[in-house]
Amino acid sequence: MTDNSKTDRFAVSTWSLHRALGVTYPYRPGDEREPERRPSYGEGSVDLIDLPSALRDHGLSRLEICSFHLPTLSASYLAELSDAFVQAGVRVQTLLVEDGDLSNPETAARDAEWIASWIPVASALKAENMRVIAGKAQPTEEALSRAEGHLRWLAQQADGSGIRIVTENWFALLPGAREVKRLLGALDGKVGLNGDFGNWTGPGKYDELAQIMGKAELCHAKAHYGAGGMDAEDYRRCVELSEAAGYRGPYTLIYDSDFHPNEWNGIVEERDLIVKVLG
Template sequence: MANPADRIAVSTWSLHRMLGTTYPHNLDSQAIGPVQETYGEGSESLLDIPSAIANRGINRLELVSFHLPSHDPIYLGELRDALATAEVTLQTLLIDAGDISDPATSARDTDWVWRWIETANALGAERARVIAGKQKPTRDALDLSVKALTTLSERNAGSSVRLTTENWFDLLAEPAQVHYLLDKLDGRIGLNGDFGNWGGPSKYDDLRAIFGRAETCHAKGSFTDGKLDEADYGQCLQAAEEAGYKGPYTLIFDADAPSEWDGIEIEREFILEVLSN
């Protein structure tokens, strides 16, 4: 990705008000739930999104699982065609539910996640991101997550879809847990680093500690009254770049103001300016 513009992606989460509808997850069922107007009626369907972002010069997309209305092969084929027509790469299917670190739910949720990994394969995604777990980071919880992620990687053997996880929830709340998990998995699972999941006085040092292992990044900016916190965003980018991160930056925007496209464009322009210096 020598061209900085090629390092820009966007998530459907950043367009959730435009999409409006979501499809709830039921971890006791492999079925996708009935449509809900979670963020209003919406003005675009998911099938419209590839061309919408391509028209704005972005050619990499991440898809949140609750934005997908169906596992049906015909619909998945339509979405794959829409991506191909727009020349947009499906960078990651973000599997946004499940707790494989909980003994009470690990087996069930591992099977549920696997159904979504199959969908990532059907869509031709580059990656599928799995939540490592939501339990407190005890050794038992971490090892249970390692076991489940190993099972998923073995089921996915031979696929071109790379499985990743993220520095998210209690299980991976600090660099030490991220490194423990990834070391145990020995390359079978990659890392998506997220700017917005960690905070506190050690935030930038903590991000710097893991971004050398990151393959993708959720570049979430903080907005107040429509204004980007450039100091925070800049330090997050600096931490990632100093750690040797070379992958794409996925624009994550969820503030009330400005509009979704305006917020995405502000983040993109800021990142491209940093990368060009």
């Protein structure tokens, strides 16, 4: 594996730098105005527009943007942010739409419309993918079918935009491989999968992940940290099972711990372990 191919297999989510960014802007379905600025994790030390150059300086060329990290959706700001990515040689891999529930019988239609409104935002940022939440309801056949219908519609809305709609093994609707495979199978490839190491727990986690990672196009590679640092054995096993399942996409480094006060140290530690596994 060449150095360039290794580099192309790594991305970073803005969530991994949420303490450095500090502030959030919690966009919600049904809100008519842009949200107010919230110092959710303090005032922060960098702005979102600074991240493309920071990634370049750390040898990374892909970023995923959480929707709540966008300070405004104005055309002028999105153009300025997109230009910062171009200048740094960094790609917007995914826009992560961080709200909405496509399985709720009372709000799913509204939420689908709201999620669809993010497609032009993703296009303005030249994002390659847009990750949406499939649902938060219990995984009944009715709830899965409802989410399936809305995901299919969202894929139709994105058709021709260059944006790939993907969903994630996240929340109550998708608690295991059976539900993920049922949903994706019904969608006939129209919606992709972003697998996530950190969303499932318990003794069956590895088997469940092994069943879906061969179908995944993207991966949130989150390591667990305790008082002694990274659980390297768990992280290594998740990467190994993904590779064995046939996953060949990028690993988005998800650092979500205060073990390293400087978040970049955690991001680099995760990357270094994966590089060793990939060989």
